[in-house]
Amino acid sequence: MSFPFAGTHSATEWADWYRTNTDIVEDGVQIATDPYPSYEAPRPIGDGEFDAVDVTVDGCGTAYILSTDGSVYRYDSDLERLSRLDCVWDPNDGGAPSAIAVAEDTLYVADRATGRVQALSVHLLQTRWIESGFSDPIGLTVSEGTVYILDALDEAPSSGSVDGRLQRLSPRGEVQTVVEHEYSPTDLATDDAGNVVVLGPETDTVIDLFEPATLAASGGDAVPDLRVPTDSFPVTSRGPQRPRISVEAVGVAELLVGIGSANPDETGLFRYRPDEGGFEPMPGIDGSVVELQTGNPGRDGTDPPLYLIDGEGRDVHMLAADGRMRRSTADGDYRADLVGRFDSGERGMQWHRVTLGLTRGDTRARTKTQVRLQYAATDDDWQPEGSDVAPSDPPGAIEGIGSTDSTRLQSAGFTELRDLVAVSPGRLALLLRTDSHRVSLRAAADLLHSARAALRGESVEVQADGRIEWRDIEQPNPEDALIPEAEGRYLWLKLTLVGDQGASPHVDSVRAYFPRQSYLRHLPAVYREEATSATFLERYLSIFESTFVDIEEQIASSSKYIDPGGIPTEHLQWLGEWLAVEADETWSADALQALIEAAPALYRKRGTAEGLLATIRLYLRHSDVGVIPRGPELVTDGTGASFSPQRDDERDQETESKAVYLIEHGDLSCIDCREVRRLYDRLISCSHGFLVLLHPDVTDAAAETIGRIVEAQQPAHATGRTVHLRDTTVLNGTGKEGAGTPGHHTYLGVNSRLSSREFKLGESVVGQESRLGTREPDGQLELKSRLGEDSRLS
Numbered sequence: 173m174s175f176p177f178a179g180t181h182s183a184t185e186w187a188d189w190y191r192t193n194t195d196i197v198e199d200g201v202q203i204a205t206d207p208y209p210s211y212e213a214p215r216p217i218g219d220g221e222f223d224a225v226d227v228t229v230d231g232c233g234t235a236y237i238l239s240t241d242g243s244v245y246r247y248d249s250d251l252e253r254l255s256r257l258d259c260v261w262d263p264n265d266g267g268a269p270s271a272i273a274v275a276e277d278t279l280y281v282a283d284r285a286t287g288r289v290q291a292l293s294v295h296l297l298q299t300r301w302i303e304s305g306f307s308d309p310i311g312l313t314v315s316e317g318t319v320y321i322l323d324a325l326d327e328a329p330s331s332g333s334v335d336g337r338l339q340r341l342s343p344r345g346e347v348q349t350v351v352e353h354e355y356s357p358t359d360l361a362t363d364d365a366g367n368v369v370v371l372g373p374e375t376d377t378v379i380d381l382f383e384p385a386t387l388a389a390s391g392g393d394a395v396p397d398l399r400v401p402t403d404s405f406p407v408t409s410r411g412p413q414r415p416r417i418s419v420e421a422v423g424v425a426e427l428l429v430g431i432g433s434a435n436p437d438e439t440g441l442f443r444y445r446p447d448e449g450g451f452e453p454m455p456g457i458d459g460s461v462v463e464l465q466t467g468n469p470g471r472d473g474t475d476p477p478l479y480l481i482d483g484e485g486r487d488v489h490m491l492a493a494d495g496r497m498r499r500s501t502a503d504g505d506y507r508a509d510l511v512g513r514f515d516s517g518e519r520g521m522q523w524h525r526v527t528l529g530l531t532r533g534d535t536r537a538r539t540k541t542q543v544r545l546q547y548a549a550t551d552d553d554w555q556p557e558g559s560d561v562a563p564s565d566p567p568g569a570i571e572g573i574g575s576t577d578s579t580r581l582q583s584a585g586f587t588e589l590r591d592l593v594a595v596s597p598g599r600l601a602l603l604l605r606t607d608s609h610r611v612s613l614r615a616a617a618d619l620l621h622s623a624r625a626a627l628r629g630e631s632v633e634v635q636a637d638g639r640i641e642w643r644d645i646e647q648p649n650p651e652d653a654l655i656p657e658a659e660g661r662y663l664w665l666k667l668t669l670v671g672d673q674g675a676s677p678h679v680d681s682v683r684a685y686f687p688r689q690s691y692l693r694h695l696p697a698v699y700r701e702e703a704t705s706a707t708f709l710e711r712y713l714s715i716f717e718s719t720f721v722d723i724e725e726q727i728a729s730s731s732k733y734i735d736p737g738g739i740p741t742e743h744l745q746w747l748g749e750w751l752a753v754e755a756d757e758t759w760s761a762d763a764l765q766a767l768i769e770a771a772p773a774l775y776r777k778r779g780t781a782e783g784l785l786a787t788i789r790l791y792l793r794h795s796d797v798g799v800i801p802r803g804p805e806l807v808t809d810g811t812g813a814s815f816s817p818q819r820d821d822e823r824d825q826e827t828e829s830k831a832v833y834l835i836e837h838g839d840l841s842c843i844d845c846r847e848v849r850r851l852y853d854r855l856i857s858c859s860h861g862f863l864v865l866l867h868p869d870v871t872d873a874a875a876e877t878i879g880r881i882v883e884a885q886q887p888a889h890a891t892g893r894t895v896h897l898r899d900t901t902v903l904n905g906t907g908k909e910g911a912g913t914p915g916h917h918t919y920l921g922v923n924s925r926l927s928s929r930e931f932k933l934g935e936s937v938v939g940q941e942s943r944l945g946t947r948e949p950d951g952q953l954e955l956k957s958r959l960g961e962d963s964r965l966s
Contacts, residue, residue: 178514178663179683187563189512190556193500194669200529200680203508203671205496207596208422208443209475210673213456214489217247218254223486226463227479228312230274230294233468235479237488238272238281244297249467249477249490258297273312275319280341282309282321289321291345301345311359316366316384320350322357338370338394340387350390351382361464363421365599367397374415374432381425383602397605398425398598400444400613420464420478425598425613428454430461432483441480446597446613447621457491459484495674506676508669513662514684519551522687523658526665528651529681537675544668545645545653549660552639561626563590570623577604593623640664649677655684656707685721736768744768754884758877763794779887781834781862787885788832788864788878795874832878833865862892870896 180186186196195204218224222239229235235247244257268285278300279292287306292299311322319341325334336353338360351370355378359371368387372378380396387394418430427444429451439453440461460483467476467490475493482489500507516523526547532538561569567586568578584603586592592600601616642664645653655663663684669677700706733739739747741761748755748764751771755764767774767790777783837856843849856863864882866875875896886892 192509194508203676204498208426209493211491212494217488271312303345349392371419446617510667531678541677542670546642546666548664549658836862
């Protein structure tokens with residue numbers, strides 16, 4: 173038995189639904205995501221071995237922790253290993269360490285008691301320089317390689333209007349003031365775009381954001397590019413004021429603020445929600461938070477962890493990112509609503525069943541997520557007014573974004589509304605800022621809300637004035653459900669996706685089957701006489717009906733599994749096995765699909781230089797393996813005849829031919845110079861040998877795969893090998909493997925170039941590839957130079 177159906181299966185079709193708090197992804201819909209993540213319960217570091225003051229993270233994800241006694245600890249999050257490096261100064265000096273930052277190979281440490289900042293080598297902890305003269309250095313941060321220090325100014329300067337300064341530190345210790353504050357600052361931070369964020373006084377808080385270009389051009393009079401005012405802190409409206417003493421920025425201008433509180437039962441960490449006009453507490457983080465620092469994203473692009481120091485035991489905690497689901501603005505739950513309509517084309521149609529393609533994740537996600545379904549059928553062709561804008565429209569299509577702002581956004585790469593609604597409020601506010609006009613985070617959030625609403629992306633409710641009567645499917649997560657009493661040309665469906673901050677259900681497809689023809693009609697009429705029994709029996713038979721209908725659909729579509737152009741990606745390897753295609757897991761899906769399509773033509777050329785080159789070039793063209801231009805490939809016209817499409821221009825043909833070369837022993841016969849011939853004979857010494865040369869732009873991983881292709885497809889009587897050319901080769905080398913003997917895989921301007929000849933201890937030989945470089949400023953050879961531990965002989 174087969175049934176016609178109406179359905180939604182693609183991102184384009186999902187865009188026609190009315191949606192609230194929903195993200196349309198490549199293969200379905202889910203709850204919308206926040207610009208910044210939530211965090212799970214803190215994990216302590218060090219078990220109370222020391223009292224921490226500040227923490228910083230380098231480009232490799234290693235954390236450096238400064239303690240109250242001046243010691244520096246290094247924490248490797250991958251190995252979960254903590255080690256003490258050394259004390260950066262003598263505790264008897266009476267110092268009070270206040271801040272630490274790392275930039276490249278230098279640690280910067282500030283001391284409030286003595287008003288000094290010192291720079292130390294990361295590897296040797298040698299003091300490079302010490303700069304004094306600061307009044308109250310309370311914070312350090314690094315923005316795009318530049319170090320900034322925040323000085324709170326214990327004693328107001330003679331001007332009387334400046335209570336704090338943001339200053340720039342050069343690698344050699346020179347100090348330059350870039351911002352003079354009219355308030356006494358508390359903390360500073362840097363976001364992913366290099367913007368510097370400054371937190372104002374504890375009880376009268378303001379947060380200022382400065383872009384890197386603003387700081388670079390400033391001579392002390394920089395104006396903040398964004399400002400979050402005092403009234404954005406409604407969390408302090410009840411009870412006594414609690415001091416805000418630490419700030420961190422996640423993403424672009426997405427703010428976290430730590431609260432100094434003596435009560436361990438009170439939430440100590442808040443994040444700014446510009447769409448709600450204030451800060452919301454982050455659950456699971458109680459007690460005071462005196463310092464915050466984000467780490468680096470994971471290797472697979474996951475969100476960075478968050479380090480914090482509590483105000484009670486001065487312990488360091490690391491919090492892993494735990495999801496980015498966004499709360500619904502209607503009730504604050506993690507929920508998304510979608511409403512869509514299907515048309516059967518016939519009045520009075522009896523709709524039969526609805527199926528959903530659901531993905532709910534692992535066991536933890538299954539306990540936190542749920543999908544609910546409601547339906548309604550009607551012959552009334554009413555539906556809400558459609559959107560006046562399309563996802564491909566320019567930003568200026570939204571009310572509130574004028575032609576000037578639209579031009580500015582398009583110049584920044586946001587040419588379509590679908591791109592604009594994906595940005596964070598902080599980034600949008602910075603993009604719309606001008607010298608004479610500042611856009612607040614709240615205003616930017618309102619613009620984004622309007623844009624999403626105009627695209628049916630926010631706060632769209634289907635209110636039909638009684639025209640639609642919703643009915644509930646009682647069981648949650650209804651992957652296959654009968655829809656009784658659904659009669660009418662149009663079927664309305666309402667999906668509600670429920671999750672939490674770390675998990676969302678995923679719906680990739682919806683199908684509505686019609687007309688209503690169940691297996692009950694194949695039974696004798698006596699089984700349909702009593703309504704209650706007939707209803708139960710119909711539901712019982714629907715279990716078998718769903719199974720058999722699905723099997724029939726799979727049989728009807730089974731031909732797609734032998735079509736290289738239509739087969740699902742997960743079955744490509746299976747089809748390749750039928751054709752004896754030799755491709756391992758390093759082949760991308762596009763490359764494997766192209767190889768399967770070209771397999772008949774390639775088999776006729778197997779064992780020839782032409783066939784081997786065609787396979788290698790096909791792999792390079794369809795894989796992200798280097799800067800290899802697209803060119804022709806060996807394809808078939810459906811009759812078995814092979815052909816190569818014409819190239820667009822001769823330049824593409826010449827460039828692609830340089831990606832891979834194949835040299836056979838017979839190709840050397842044209843060399844009539846004995847000395848040159850002797851060099852090439854060393855490469856191909858056998859009359860049955862050949863060599864495959866790969867361009868330096870090909871990645872190492874791709875070169876290994878090509879080596880396996882050559883080994884598998886070389887004829888039984890031939891011996892071939894692959895050589896991956898390098899872009900730098902030492903001329904006049906020793907002749908050893910990889911040394912670059914003249915004429916030995918060395919082509920000046922192709923895979924070799926003249927070097928800068930910089931000398932590095934332990935890495936260079938004087939006189940070859942070497943010159944004396946700039947010395948380390950103020951390095952002390954006698955300090956921390958233990959042979960075998962801090963230094964080695966070159």
